[in-house]
Amino acid sequence: MTPDGNSVEAPVLPKTVTAETVVDVRHWTDELFSFRLTRPASFRFRSGEFVMLGLMGEGKPLLRAYSIASPSWDDGLDFFSIKVPDGPLTSRLQHIKEGDTILLGKKPTGTLVLDALKPGKRLYMLSTGTGIAPFASLIREPDAYEKFDQIILTHTCRHVVDLGYGRQLVDSVEQDPLVGELVGGKLTYYATTTREDFPTKGRITDLIENGRIFADLGIAPLNPEEDRVMICGSMAMLQDTKSIVEDLGFEEGSNAKPGDFVVEKAFVD
Incomplete structure (x- = not known):
């Protein structure tokens, strides 16, 4: 709801991403952190691949490539990231907490397989x-x-x-x-x-x-x-x-x- 009582429509997600929930966050140093997301039942990948990951920004998704740090058989999805103060995505991503929503691409890929x-x-x-x-x-x-x-x-x-x-x-x-x-x-x-x-x-x-x-x-x-x-x-x-x-x-x-x-x-x- 807006301050004047009007409802606010949730942003429409592109068909290329899903909205996943943060289930764990750990800050290893002032510059490094890891986090875990829920994994859609339909999401398949080969260990070593990367996927697009991000947040909504000004009405459209802001996505970057992240290697998946969990193995293909895991029921969750792990990621390991740097913290870039002025980075378009990581400047915001480093502040996520449990329960927040992250956008997850549907098509993992990569050569480290x-x-x-x-x-x-x-x-x-x-x-x-x-x-x-x-x-x-x-x-x-x-x-x-x-x-x-x-x-x-x-x-x-x-x-x-x-x-x-x-x-x-x-x-x-x-x-x-x-x-x-x-x-x-x-x-x-x-x-x-x-x-x-x-x-x-x-x-x-x-x-x-x-x-x-x-x-x-x-x-x-x-x-x-x-x-x-x-x-x-x-x-x-x-x-x-x-x-x-x-x-x-x-x-x-x-x-x-x-x-x-x-x-x-x-x-x-």
Whole structure:
């Protein structure tokens, strides 16, 4: 109702989105937060995909691409986001609370899916910042452990506190009722920082090129014959890491033609 007693019509949603309810919000740092939404019964996706997400703004939806951080079998939908003070969407989204409504696109998509990779022995999931979100989905996907002997999840952030989301995520996987028994030592978590002292410090690209990551983990360097790579992070990280693996002979894959590595190019504002 308006102040003069007249009724206000609810905005009409486009057919491409549904209105979902926020069921949980957690603020990890002053710059990072995660939240969980209800999942429509008809919503289907492959672990690792992203979807359009947003809020109504001035009579029309304001939507951005967000990787789904929950696995395909989960009955809810999880997301992990940065807080951008002047971001068109995140400046508002960071203030959501339980019970609020979020717009959810109906058509998830993306290249960070197991189907886009050829069979291999070892799977690297290379992430920076909130780029860990699609891997939060994939490390809880049973197929990942059936297709690969070892999964190495790397997460690089500026500060130690920024690693909290990923660290708790990995700690919880072995206790997961669906994939806990499948993990069986197959999952390795490799965290690094770039601006604060930490046992492992440096950009993941530098640690790959100087061999530090392989020495730390006691494994052979990247090899397209048996290794597969998924990459998600900042634009600079994507470009640099893609160049490294291509120089090593890795071929980029897609949904239409599986390859040795895949890159996610969708970003939040």
